[in-house]
Amino acid sequence: MKAAVLETFHQPLVIRELDLAEPGPGEVTVEVKASGLCLTDVHISEGKVPTVKLPLVPGHETAGVVARRGPGVTEVEAGDRVTVFVDVSCGRCDFCLRGETNRCMALRRIGFERNGGMAEFVNVPAANVERIADRVSFEKAAIIPDAVASIYRGLKTVGGVGVGSKVAILGVGGLGIQGVKIARLLGAQVTCTDLDDRKLERARSFGAVHTINPRRESFLDAVRQRIGSFDVVVDNVGRKETVFEAVAACRNGGRVVAMGYVDPVLEIPSYEIVIKEKQVLGCRACTRGEFREIVGLVNSGQLDPDIGELVPIGNVNEALDNLRHGRYLTRTVLTLPFGRQ
Numbered sequence: 241m242k243a244a245v246l247e248t249f250h251q252p253l254v255i256r257e258l259d260l261a262e263p264g265p266g267e268v269t270v271e272v273k274a275s276g277l278c279l280t281d282v283h284i285s286e287g288k289v290p291t292v293k294l295p296l297v298p299g300h301e302t303a304g305v306v307a308r309r310g311p312g313v314t315e316v317e318a319g320d321r322v323t324v325f326v327d328v329s330c331g332r333c334d335f336c337l338r339g340e341t342n343r344c345m346a347l348r349r350i351g352f353e354r355n356g357g358m359a360e361f362v363n364v365p366a367a368n369v370e371r372i373a374d375r376v377s378f379e380k381a382a383i384i385p386d387a388v389a390s391i392y393r394g395l396k397t398v399g400g401v402g403v404g405s406k407v408a409i410l411g412v413g414g415l416g417i418q419g420v421k422i423a424r425l426l427g428a429q430v431t432c433t434d435l436d437d438r439k440l441e442r443a444r445s446f447g448a449v450h451t452i453n454p455r456r457e458s459f460l461d462a463v464r465q466r467i468g469s470f471d472v473v474v475d476n477v478g479r480k481e482t483v484f485e486a487v488a489a490c491r492n493g494g495r496v497v498a499m500g501y502v503d504p505v506l507e508i509p510s511y512e513i514v515i516k517e518k519q520v521l522g523c524r525a526c527t528r529g530e531f532r533e534i535v536g537l538v539n540s541g542q543l544d545p546d547i548g549e550l551v552p553i554g555n556v557n558e559a560l561d562n563l564r565h566g567r568y569l570t571r572t573v574l575t576l577p578f579g580r581q
């Protein structure tokens with residue numbers, strides 16, 4: 241089969257033939273139709289994810305069709321249209337037994353520590369696939385496992401967002417923009433920030449009430465003058481300043497959901513945490529149970545994932561370069577199969 245392979249860090253992916261193993265016990269082979277592109281793929285290609293060993297087929301946002309079943313698989317059938325949960329958890333550790341699969345002690349992630357979806361086929365545990373409805377395109381289904389599911393957990397589970405919540409989403413790129421739709425679906429009033437006015441315009445079109453471009457006005461001044469404070473602030477940026485401001489913009493007892501980690505150390509005034517009882521909570525990916533919920537919301541038509549450019553997988557290196565330079569407005573999706581070369 242053909243695959244896009246990361247053979248050397250800081251070098252373009254190499255499109256070449258790879259052997260496709262038979263699906264093992266409990267596994268299925270998925271014929272990939274679409275693979276979402278994430279900024280983490282840029283970080284992986286630059287050697288910034290320490291658990292990645294080369295060579296690797298990247299791609300952790302996968303949708304396609306079940307092509308073959310390994311021994312013992314009865315949950316899905318050949319021909320089923322599916323999207324693929326990223327985390328392959330052990331099922332036995334203390335966290336897995338609690339249902340906290342995203343905290344598994346022996347986690348191996350598709351597209352990180354095992355081969356991912358930037359290939360004609362990928363073998364994954366049958367337990368990782370969820371069927372998608374006929375109405376849902378492969379391209380939209382592909383971005384559910386990360387861009388949609390991660391911020392769903394951030395808003396709903398970690399942030400506790402519900403009807404009437406006042407929510408701010410800092411940074412509305414490919415992941416944050418899904419958050420606008422999800423927060424609206426949960427019944428929240430949404431404010432967004434971004435340095436790119438086009439992204440703010442897109443957020444407004446999906447129901448964001450207030451938008452703030454920190455290039456033109458101070459975020460905290462704008463919040464004080466126009467909004468007051470937030471119950472929940474989701475920070476997708478992960479810089480010292482954004483987290484500091486997120487905490488300041490929360491109501492007493494409010495929650496900051498930290499989803500980015502650019503600066504290695506954050507500084508938060510103890511007065512805000514102790515006396516005002518504000519909470520800063522980390523959030524990584526989502527659990528298997530949350531993945532099932534969010535696929536259900538997409539399958540039923542309640543949530544429509546936002547995708548932008550569709551790029552043939554043969555142009556993956558150009559797409560990674562565009563992503564690295566911030567040229568995409570929202571989530572970009574690679575389409576398969578590979579063209580003739």
Ligand SMILES: [Zn+2]
Nearest residue numbers: 278279280386
């Ligand atoms: Zn990702």
Ligand SMILES: [Zn+2]
Nearest residue numbers: 330333336344
């Ligand atoms: Zn585990």
